[in-house]
Amino acid sequence: MVRPEMPGRLPGEPDPHLYLSGVTVSFDGFRALNSLSLIIEKGELRTIIGPNGAGKTTMMDVITGKTRPDQGEVFYDGDHDLSKLDEATIANLGIGRKFQRPTVFENLTVYENLELAVKADRSTFATLRGLVTGEMRDTIDRLFETIGLSDRRHELAGALSHGQKQWLEIGMLLGQDAQLLLLDEPVAGMTDHETAATAELILRLAQERTLVVVEHDMEFVRNLGAKVTVLHEGSVLAEGSIDQVQANQRVIEVYLGR
Amino acid sequence: MRERYPTYPLLSAVGWLGFAGVGVLLLLVPIANLFVPPGSALHMPDYLVPLIGKYCTYAMLALALDLIWGYAGILSLGHGAFFALGGYCMGMYLMRQIGARGVYGNAELPDFMVFLNWKELPWYWQGFDMFWFAAIMVVLVPGILAFVLGWLTFRSRVTGVYLSIITQAMTFALLLAFFRNDMGFGGNNGLTDFKEILGFNVQAPETRIGLYLASVIGLAATFLLCRWIVTSKLGRVCLAIRDAESRVRFLGYSATGAKLFVFTLSAVLAGIAGALYVPQVGIINPSEFSPANSIEVAIWVAVGGRGTLVGAVLGAFVVNWGKTWLTGAAPDAWLFVLGGLFVAVTLIFPKGIVGLAQQIRLRREAPRAVAKPAEGD
Numbered sequence: 354m355v356r357p358e359m360p361g362r363l364p365g366e367p368d369p370h371l372y373l374s375g376v377t378v379s380f381d382g383f384r385a386l387n388s389l390s391l392i393i394e395k396g397e398l399r400t401i402i403g404p405n406g407a408g409k410t411t412m413m414d415v416i417t418g419k420t421r422p423d424q425g426e427v428f429y430d431g432d433h434d435l436s437k438l439d440e441a442t443i444a445n446l447g448i449g450r451k452f453q454r455p456t457v458f459e460n461l462t463v464y465e466n467l468e469l470a471v472k473a474d475r476s477t478f479a480t481l482r483g484l485v486t487g488e489m490r491d492t493i494d495r496l497f498e499t500i501g502l503s504d505r506r507h508e509l510a511g512a513l514s515h516g517q518k519q520w521l522e523i524g525m526l527l528g529q530d531a532q533l534l535l536l537d538e539p540v541a542g543m544t545d546h547e548t549a550a551t552a553e554l555i556l557r558l559a560q561e562r563t564l565v566v567v568e569h570d571m572e573f574v575r576n577l578g579a580k581v582t583v584l585h586e587g588s589v590l591a592e593g594s595i596d597q598v599q600a601n602q603r604v605i606e607v608y609l610g611r
Numbered sequence: 612m613r614e615r616y617p618t619y620p621l622l623s624a625v626g627w628l629g630f631a632g633v634g635v636l637l638l639l640v641p642i643a644n645l646f647v648p649p650g651s652a653l654h655m656p657d658y659l660v661p662l663i664g665k666y667c668t669y670a671m672l673a674l675a676l677d678l679i680w681g682y683a684g685i686l687s688l689g690h691g692a693f694f695a696l697g698g699y700c701m702g703m704y705l706m707r708q709i710g711a712r713g714v715y716g717n718a719e720l721p722d723f724m725v726f727l728n729w730k731e732l733p734w735y736w737q738g739f740d741m742f743w744f745a746a747i748m749v750v751l752v753p754g755i756l757a758f759v760l761g762w763l764t765f766r767s768r769v770t771g772v773y774l775s776i777i778t779q780a781m782t783f784a785l786l787l788a789f790f791r792n793d794m795g796f797g798g799n800n801g802l803t804d805f806k807e808i809l810g811f812n813v814q815a816p817e818t819r820i821g822l823y824l825a826s827v828i829g830l831a832a833t834f835l836l837c838r839w840i841v842t843s844k845l846g847r848v849c850l851a852i853r854d855a856e857s858r859v860r861f862l863g864y865s866a867t868g869a870k871l872f873v874f875t876l877s878a879v880l881a882g883i884a885g886a887l888y889v890p891q892v893g894i895i896n897p898s899e900f901s902p903a904n905s906i907e908v909a910i911w912v913a914v915g916g917r918g919t920l921v922g923a924v925l926g927a928f929v930v931n932w933g934k935t936w937l938t939g940a941a942p943d944a945w946l947f948v949l950g951g952l953f954v955a956v957t958l959i960f961p962k963g964i965v966g967l968a969q970q971i972r973l974r975r976e977a978p979r980a981v982a983k984p985a986e987g988d
């Protein structure tokens with residue numbers, strides 16, 4: 354498969370980290386994504402907003418292999434066409450995803466959740482032998498420093514608060530050493546204090562990785578200070594800084610002015 | 612200073628003590644049978660040896676189901692089929708050992724084939740006169756069936772109740788097939804009238820004790836093997852699959868691979884259990900494939916405590932002991948009791964006997980209760 358030409362891209366420019374090209378996904382005739390095209394550069398922090406049902410989660414489903422697009426391609430890091438790969442393969446290419454509803458392994462301890470996430474041979478038989486090396490333990494220690502929760506490491510993850518589960522899930526993505534992080538509504542259900550801490554965490558992570566953050570909370574999006582893409586009815590409505598986007602007449606009509 | 616990290620021993624010190632204790636108890640059974648004079652209160656009557664041996668094979672079957680249901684969330688309602696297939700493989704060996712001692716005195720053909728006017732042994736009966744061949748088939752037949760079924764279903768993401776229905780359909784289909792005379796497995800009557808195993812008379816007390824010991828060893832080995840798997844990282848991947856399968860995939864694990872592995876292994880263990888069961892009860896027939904049998908296995912596990920290996924073993928012993936006792940005392944009551952157990956386990960004590968015991972202990976220790984996760988068995 355030859356990658357189609359990317360609009361507005363100069364010859365010799367490095368490949369974007371992620372390139373969605375004309376992606377369409379229909380559910381029983383209803384187009385959740387409608388010829389969506391999107392370019393995310395390496396190391397970029399991108400926020401994506403849009404009203405409920407705009408297709409934000411579906412877009413993440415397509416990138417991570419959960420949903421196959423009816424049309425279009427998704428290129429990762431050059432020429433990997435993600436629309437042909439399964440979830441596990443895509444994850445092992447370095448894409449990590451936080452679900453809209455925090456999803457951790459509730460019947461494992463916080464430590465065990467991270468242990469499963471930390472990069473290691475994922476094959477079934479390697480897992481059966483499943484040695485935890487000192488290096489993996491150091492990684493887990495560092496993860497605890499990043500996400501907090503150190504004092505709760507031997508508690509079941511199911512006992513964590515909603516916000517703490519979100520952090521644990523982000524910690525798991527870091528553990529798998531994802532280079533492209535997709536965070537679906539990472540501050541939903543968080544207190545103001547937790548939201549601020551999460552914004553700080555995201556900004557810290559953005560220094561080393563590519564992040565795509567889907568969020569409703571305008572204040573939070575503003576705090577991140579990154580480029581904003583507005584999705585509407587499955588395609589891009591507007592793109593730019595938060596101020597530009599908020600001043601955009603069409604955006605005001607469909608989203609902000611509701 | 613570095614904090615201590617959890618390690619996962621096969622069994623805790625208390626666990627090993629319990630393991631050894633149960634082992635000694637089970638080994639006392641043949642001693643009390645052989646060496647204690649019949650008049651004594653401690654004498655174990657002859658019929659109890661194969662009965663407890665049978666319970667041991669049921670407990671192996673329960674462990675096999677608990678491994679996939681309790682830990683990976685795969686509720687197979689067709690595990691009786693794998694047990695029966697292992698049993699039939701052993702039964703075929705035992706039939707071939709009868710030789711010319713059958714009613715028709717045909718050295719080559721089992722009686723039912725002579726009766727059906729068959730002239731020669733079907734190809735799929737070849738080799739079963741050799742124990743080693745039958746032993747390999749005991750592992751391969753259930754293993755391959757489970758692998759193929761698992762591959763087809765797990766790959767297309769069939770889970771939950773749909774998977775349970777498919778496994779029920781599988782055992783029902785096998786039930787109908789094995790009922791047919793032209794299948795060559797003795798039809799309705801199955802395989803029976805066994806004479807010898809490995810050259811020993813199957814009826815002889817010494818042979819019965821040998822088979823009993825094999826079942827106890829089989830149960831112990833199955834328990835330790837399952838324990839090894841559930842304490843491995845794969846065991847935690849299975850628990851993770853049970854809780855949030857898609858999260859496991861998005862972490863880069865092949866959930867299909869892990870499920871396929873435990874499902875196949877579980878079927879093999881069920882097959883071995885069936886192979887140990889048949890020479891002790893002296894018969895294998897199609898009723899072993901009946902869907903109700905497989906559902907009963909799930910009830911054993913649920914009653915004992917799903918997701919704890921000890922619970923599976925306990926459930927198999929307790930429910931079957933109850934069944935044996937009731938079939939003598941009030942034969943018609945059994946189905947009602949089974950139904951009652953099912954309701955009780957779903958509504959009143961969802962974590963089974965083991966869960967109940969943990970609750971009682973927690974309540975007793977309530978004042979100094981700490982939120983500490985259960986450490987399995």
Ligand SMILES: Nc1ncnc2c1ncn2[C@@H]1O[C@H](COP(=O)(O)OP(=O)(O)O)[C@@H](O)[C@H]1O
Pocket residue numbers: 380385403404405406407408409410411412
């Ligand atoms: N599996 C599905 N089957 C049918 N419709 C779906 C499915 N997933 C999403 N949709 C529909 O697609 C649209 C986009 O959903 P989603 O991507 O979840 O939106 P967002 O995350 O932006 O709120 C919604 O109208 C939703 O109802």
Ligand SMILES: [Mg+2]
Pocket residue numbers: 409410411453537
């Ligand atoms: Mg969404």
